[in-house]
Amino acid sequence: MAQLIDGxxxxxxxxxxxxxxxxxxxxxxxxxxxLAAVLVGDDGAxxxxxNAKVRACEKVGFDSTLIHLPEATKEEELLQKVQELNDDPQIDGFIVQVPLPKHIDEQKVVDAIKPEKDVDGFHPSNLGKMMLDLPTMVPAxxxxxxxxxxxxxxxxxGKNCVVMGRSHTVGTPVSVLMSRNKNTGNSTVTVTHSRTKDLAGITSQADILIVAIGRPEFVTGDMVKTGAVVIDVGIHRVPAPEKKSxxxxxxxVKFDEVEPKASYITPVPGGVGPMTIASLLHNTLIASQEQ
Structure with missing residues (x-):
C-alpha cells in the first residue's frame, strides 16, 4: 500500500x-x-x-482581480488587456488562463506578458533563466x-526519474529541475512521450515516475516498478451520471492498479493541483517583493 502524498x-x-x-x-x-487572472470564454475546467485561485488569494490576504472576457474576444483585444496589466502598478503578477480560444495565438500572448509579472513562469525569458539556474519565476x-x-x-x-510528457508547462521544466544539482534533484532523468518505443519498459525502471501525458488513466499497474514514487499531474473530467456534478x-494514472505497487502516490484530486495554486501564490509574493 502506497503512502498518499497529501497535496x-x-x-x-x-x-x-x-x-x-x-x-x-x-x-x-x-x-x-x-494577483490578476484573465479568463477568455467559458471552459468549465x-x-x-x-475560482480556486481567487479563493486562495482571499485565504492568504492577497488582493485579486478576475477579468472574464467573452469567447469571441479578438487577439488584439486580449493583447491590449495584457498591456494594461503590465502597466498597472497595482498588479504584481497575472496569468492568462489556458487553453485560449482557437483564434488566439497562445505564444504571442505569453510573449507579451512582462517577465517580472509572469507568475506562471512561461515567458521565454523566465524559462531561459530556469535552464541556466538563475533566479527567476519557475513554472507553478x-x-x-x-x-x-x-x-x-x-x-x-541518484534516483532514476522518468517524466512522461514533454510540454513546456510541465514535462520539460520538471525534467530540468529534477536533474539539477540540488537536494531535491540530482536525479538521472529520462523524458518519454508519444513517440517513445517500449514505453512500459522504460517507465517500469523508474524510481520516481512523473506523469503529465494528458490522457486519463493511461498509466497502468504493469508500467510501474514496485516501490516507485508516482506523481500524477493529469486531471480529467470523466462523465459520471450518478454524481450530482x-x-x-x-x-x-490508473490509481486502483498503481497504488498497491507504489511506495508514494499523489491522488487526483488533492495531489498536484493544490500545489500549483500554492506555487502560483508564492511566485506572486516574490514578484510583489521584487517590485
Whole structure:
C-alpha cells in the first residue's frame, strides 16, 4: 500500500507561510500582493481553476482581480488587456488562463506578458533563466511537484526519474529541475512521450515516475516498478451520471492498479493541483517583493 502524498495538506502549510508574510507586509504598512487572472470564454475546467485561485488569494490576504472576457474576444483585444496589466502598478503578477480560444495565438500572448509579472513562469525569458539556474519565476506546476517531494522527505538523489510528457508547462521544466544539482534533484532523468518505443519498459525502471501525458488513466499497474514514487499531474473530467456534478475527476494514472505497487502516490484530486495554486501564490509574493 502506497503512502498518499497529501497535496492539500502540504499546500495549506505553504499558504500559511505566505499568510504570515502578508501579515508582516500589512504590519509594516506595505502594499498587499495583488494577483490578476484573465479568463477568455467559458471552459468549465478553466473556470474551476480560476475560482480556486481567487479563493486562495482571499485565504492568504492577497488582493485579486478576475477579468472574464467573452469567447469571441479578438487577439488584439486580449493583447491590449495584457498591456494594461503590465502597466498597472497595482498588479504584481497575472496569468492568462489556458487553453485560449482557437483564434488566439497562445505564444504571442505569453510573449507579451512582462517577465517580472509572469507568475506562471512561461515567458521565454523566465524559462531561459530556469535552464541556466538563475533566479527567476519557475513554472507553478513543476515548482509544486518539487515542493511535494521535498516536504514528503522523498530522496531524489541518484534516483532514476522518468517524466512522461514533454510540454513546456510541465514535462520539460520538471525534467530540468529534477536533474539539477540540488537536494531535491540530482536525479538521472529520462523524458518519454508519444513517440517513445517500449514505453512500459522504460517507465517500469523508474524510481520516481512523473506523469503529465494528458490522457486519463493511461498509466497502468504493469508500467510501474514496485516501490516507485508516482506523481500524477493529469486531471480529467470523466462523465459520471450518478454524481450530482455529472462528472468525476481522474488522473493520468490508473490509481486502483498503481497504488498497491507504489511506495508514494499523489491522488487526483488533492495531489498536484493544490500545489500549483500554492506555487502560483508564492511566485506572486516574490514578484510583489521584487517590485
Amino acid at each position: 492539500k495538506k502540504i499546500s495549506n502549510e505553504i499558504l500559511e507561510e505566505i499568510t504570515a508574510e502578508v501579515q508582516k507586509i500589512n504590519a509594516s504598512g506595505g502594499k498587499k500582493p495583488h 478553466s473556470l474551476t481553476y480560476v 506546476t513543476p515548482k509544486g511537484i518539487l515542493l511535494l517531494l521535498e516536504k514528503s522527505n522523498i530522496d531524489t538523489v 455529472g462528472f468525476r475527476l481522474k488522473g493520468d
